[in-house]
Amino acid sequence: MNRLDTALAARKAEGRKALVPFITAGDPSLEATVPVMHALVAAGADVIELGVPFSDPMADGPTIQRSSERALGRGAGLRFVLEVVRAFRQTDATTPVVLMGYLNPVEIHGAERFAREATEAGVDGALLVDLPPEEAAQTRATFNAYGLQLIALAAPTTSPERMALLCEQGQGYLYYVSFAGVTGASDRLDTQAAGERLRTLRAAASVPVVVGFGIKDAASAAAMAPAADGVVVGSALVEAIAAAQNPAQAAELAGTFLRPLREALDQALG
Numbered sequence: 001m002n003r004l005d006t007a008l009a010a011r012k013a014e015g016r017k018a019l020v021p022f023i024t025a026g027d028p029s030l031e032a033t034v035p036v037m038h039a040l041v042a043a044g045a046d047v048i049e050l051g052v053p054f055s056d057p058m059a060d061g062p063t064i065q066r067s068s069e070r071a072l073g074r075g076a077g078l079r080f081v082l083e084v085v086r087a088f089r090q091t092d093a094t095t096p097v098v099l100m101g102y103l104n105p106v107e108i109h110g111a112e113r114f115a116r117e118a119t120e121a122g123v124d125g126a127l128l129v130d131l132p133p134e135e136a137a138q139t140r141a142t143f144n145a146y147g148l149q150l151i152a153l154a155a156p157t158t159s160p161e162r163m164a165l166l167c168e169q170g171q172g173y174l175y176y177v178s179f180a181g182v183t184g185a186s187d188r189l190d191t192q193a194a195g196e197r198l199r200t201l202r203a204a205a206s207v208p209v210v211v212g213f214g215i216k217d218a219a220s221a222a223a224m225a226p227a228a229d230g231v232v233v234g235s236a237l238v239e240a241i242a243a244a245q246n247p248a249q250a251a252e253l254a255g256t257f258l259r260p261l262r263e264a265l266d267q268a269l270g
Contacts, residue, residue: 004172025052
């Protein structure tokens with residue numbers, strides 16, 4: 001078992017739900033990324049999704065698009081992202097880190113080189129938004145050869161055939177997108193409809209199922225928690241730390257934002 005499997009199995013054994021915050025590497029500053037990651041762990045994060053800045057983040061809403069643009073403007077490319085994980089691992093050897101991004105940077109870097117360097121840095125998984133599961137076999141095999149898990153996405157529009165494939169091939173966790181659209185559109189979250197789909201998906205999936213898109217605060221996290229194995233929060237967190245003036249303030253804002261979600265997840269199931 002790698003760190004991802006261990007962390008999620010531990011939460012399940014405790015009867016608790018996983019909390020998975022997303023931040024964009026390099027935002028609100030290059031220097032703030034590692035302190036923010038540590039602050040998120042201290043506030044109750046079980047897994048960290050670290051966004052790889054990309055020039056055309058088509059699945060992301062305005063908040064994460066702007067954070068990616070800012071990070072790229074500061075020079076936060078893939079090399080920087082791996083340096084961040086390496087620095088994080090100097091004092092945290094247990095919290096899983098998943099790189100979330102798009103296929104193009106991986107292809108430019110080379111899938112094998114990416115997998116090797118990512119695992120050497122301490123990355124546990126990668127979620128490539130625009131990699132169709134029907135075309136993922138070679139990438140998955142390359143990643144797995146280095147111990148890197150390929151995380152898959154499912155959505156309300158996913159066909160039954162593709163959903164069956166995702167459930168069969170799942171690694172680490174299956175990320176369920178709660179509605180068809182881009183990140184950050186919290187007004188579109190229908191907890192009842194998403195909950196019904198989640199329960200069906202969890203019954204068929206070979207790995208834990210976490211839900212993201214539209215989760216912005218403690219209330220929405222608690223509302224989605226009973227139907228999922230965990231929740232992902234991204235845009236609201238990215239926005240909460242965007243105006244930080246220095247790394248210490250960014251870390252403080254991150255912790256302040258995440259703690260109520262951790263408490264709500266635990267209280268909702270306690």
